[in-house]
Amino acid sequence: MGSFSIWHWAVVLLVVLLLFGGGKVSSLMGDFAKGIKSFKKNMAEPDDVSMEASADKNAGSITGPDGKAQPAARETAKERA
Numbered sequence: 001m002g003s004f005s006i007w008h009w010a011v012v013l014l015v016v017l018l019l020f021g022g023g024k025v026s027s028l029m030g031d032f033a034k035g036i037k038s039f040k041k042n043m044a045e046p047d048d049v050s051m052e053a054s055a056d057k058n059a060g061s062i063t064g065p066d067g068k069a070q071p072a073a074r075e076t077a078k079e080r081a
């Protein structure tokens with residue numbers, strides 16, 4: 001009673017195929033495989049280029065809509081009072 005027999009799994013598989021159809025299950029598994037491949041590829045890359053680019057930016061500036069860097073507005077407790 002601790003584990004399912006082959007017949008239990010066969011019935012579950014039959015119900016899943018009846019509910020979703022063979023095409024949806026196949027495309028779902030294909031999408032799942034693509035996701036795993038993409039994850040493995042990204043894990044194998046040395047460093048993310050976007051992370052390096054953001055590390056080079058000045059932390060105290062904000063890029064405006066015109067693309068020019070503007071100093072970030074910081075308000076201290078004394079200025080608020």
